[in-house]
Amino acid sequence: MKLPTRLHLELTNRCNSPCQTCIRTLLPDPERDLSVAEVARIAEGLPELSSVALQVNGEPLLHPQLPDIICLLVDRGARVELNTNGLLLGGPRAAALIDSGLEALNISVEALDPGVYAQLRGIDAQSRVVDGLERFMQLRGPTPAQPRVSLWMTVTRRNLRDLPDLVDLAARVGAEEVHMQRLVYFGELVAREEESLHGRLEAEHRSIIAEAERRAAASGVALRACGRHAPMEMLEAPADPQEWRTCRRPWDSAVVMANGDVVPCCISTFTAPRADIVLGNALSSSWTEVWEGEPYREQRWRMHEGEPPPHCAKCGGRWSL
Numbered sequence: 182m183k184l185p186t187r188l189h190l191e192l193t194n195r196c197n198s199p200c201q202t203c204i205r206t207l208l209p210d211p212e213r214d215l216s217v218a219e220v221a222r223i224a225e226g227l228p229e230l231s232s233v234a235l236q237v238n239g240e241p242l243l244h245p246q247l248p249d250i251i252c253l254l255v256d257r258g259a260r261v262e263l264n265t266n267g268l269l270l271g272g273p274r275a276a277a278l279i280d281s282g283l284e285a286l287n288i289s290v291e292a293l294d295p296g297v298y299a300q301l302r303g304i305d306a307q308s309r310v311v312d313g314l315e316r317f318m319q320l321r322g323p324t325p326a327q328p329r330v331s332l333w334m335t336v337t338r339r340n341l342r343d344l345p346d347l348v349d350l351a352a353r354v355g356a357e358e359v360h361m362q363r364l365v366y367f368g369e370l371v372a373r374e375e376e377s378l379h380g381r382l383e384a385e386h387r388s389i390i391a392e393a394e395r396r397a398a399a400s401g402v403a404l405r406a407c408g409r410h411a412p413m414e415m416l417e418a419p420a421d422p423q424e425w426r427t428c429r430r431p432w433d434s435a436v437v438m439a440n441g442d443v444v445p446c447c448i449s450t451f452t453a454p455r456a457d458i459v460l461g462n463a464l465s466s467s468w469t470e471v472w473e474g475e476p477y478r479e480q481r482w483r484m485h486e487g488e489p490p491p492h493c494a495k496c497g498g499r500w501s502l
Contacts, residue, residue, distance in 0.1 A: 184468050186229050187434035188259075189447055190220065191237035192244045194439040198266045199303035201371040202335055202364060204451045205238035206303065213439045219464060220250050223437055224257055226468035236264035237436060237447050243269070248277040255282035262287060264333070268306055271313030275320050278328070286328040287360065288314060290347060292340040300339060301371060311350070318354040331358035331405075336416065337376045341386055344393040352400035359397065361415060362407040365451045365500045372451075379500060380418035387413065408501055424497020425489055431481045435472075437463045443471050445480060445492065448501065453492035 193214040199206045215223075224230055233254050235241045242265050244250070254261050262285035263278075270288065278286070290310060292298040298307035318330065332351050334344060344361070351359050363379050366372045378386060390413050397404035406415035428446075436444045441464030444450060449458045460480060461471030471477065483489055489496075 182432075182473060184227050184229065184472055185433055185435040186227070186231045187234075188223075188227065188230060188232070189234045189237055189434070189436040190215065190223070191239050191437065191439045192220070192235055192241045192247065192250060194239040195243050196238070196240045196266075197243060197268055198240065198306070200266070201301055201303050202337070203238065203372070204367060207369060208238070210440075214244055215437075215439055215441075217246050217249055217253065219441070221253055223441075223463050224254060224259070226463070230257060230259050232260040232262070234262050234264065237438060238450060239439060240266055240268070242274060247274070248281045251278070251281040251283050260284050262328075265289070266302070267310040267313055268304075269313070270310070271316045275317045279321055283328040285331065286317075287331045287333050288356075289333045289335070290314070290350070291334055293343045293346050293350065294340075297340050297343065301335070301337070314350075314356075315354055318356065321355075323355050324357060329358070330356040331360045332356050333360045333362065335364055336361050336378055337364050337371065338378060339371070339376065341378065341389055344389055345396050348393050348396045348400065348402050348404060351402045352396075356402070358403040358405060359393075360405050360407070361412050363415065363500045365448055367451050374499075377500070378416050380416070382413075382416050386416070390416075408497075419498055422498040423487075424501065425484065425493050425495075426487070428484065428493070428496065431477065431484060435463075441465065445490075448496065449492045452495070453490075458490075458492055 194210055195212050196205055241247055241263055251261050261283055264287045267288040291301050295307040299305045332347055334347055348359050364377045366374050366377055394404055404412055406412045430446045436447055441462045442459045443461045443463050444458045460476040461474050
């Protein structure tokens with residue numbers, strides 16, 4: 182089979198924010214960073230690698246050699262984007278990120294109300310993130326410039342009211358996009374089904390999203406949502422309860438964790454124990470051995486036959502990437 186062309190890399194599983202919607206907060210994994218040499222080995226095994234997203238469950242700005250890794254991947258011809266909680270964005274690393282060739286920077290703002298931010302992030306740092314964002318945007322300069330900046334919000338009942346103001350913040354600092362994503366709930370912390378708006382939109386919620394869309398159109402900020410949906414559509418009850426059938430990740434993309442484990446997608450780490458989802462290891466095996474190995478073949482076969490693994494079965498119907 183053709184090797185994957187898209188890659189998610191967890192450069193580090195360390196994090197500086199005990200997010201209440203993230204499985205990382207509950208995991209006892211030993212801390213580990215991928216080295217520059219390990220990233221080079223992983224990338225060299227994928228001759229048609231076209232895009233790399235840096236982050237799975239850890240915070241990539243904690244990696245001491247992050248700019249070097251971005252440069253390495255860009256030199257191989259890959260489009261590189263980075264997801265961050267923004268806590269370190271205002272530090273000395275900002276200039277290095279801008280100079281590295283990074284194409285897209287996705288910053289999780291989550292809420293503008295400091296109390297709601299603390300509920301979701303587990304840390305009182307909302308003003309720190311906004312201050313760092315402002316300093317970064319001043320250093321980067323106005324559009325067009327790299328990296329393209331997107332402000333992200335994991336939509337819950339607690340923070341949706343801040344969405345229009347998040348659009349205003351993006352317009353004020355010069356960020357190009359605001360991105361909404363669904364809550365992936367695993368039954369603990371704030372990641373519970375009752376906090377999700379997916380399939381539960383009420384008139385008040387629709388009004389807030391419509392106002393955010395109006396402000397985005399007026400300011401030129403792109404308001405987008407996960408799954409290539411329109412913002413309102415993303416949170417509607419799905420017409421097809423088996424949307425996982427359209428997933429192509431086991432055929433064209435892979436996720437590599439900080440210890441080298443390869444898993445089906447980022448969301449799978451939230452929905453199943455690690456032992457149930459590991460498809461191989463990119464540090465101890467070649468990509469051909471992993472990609473054509475029995476675990477990956479079974480993953481593809483079960484999805485093709487309409488009998489998805491448990492970590493995929495509810496994707497789309499209840500949440501999705």
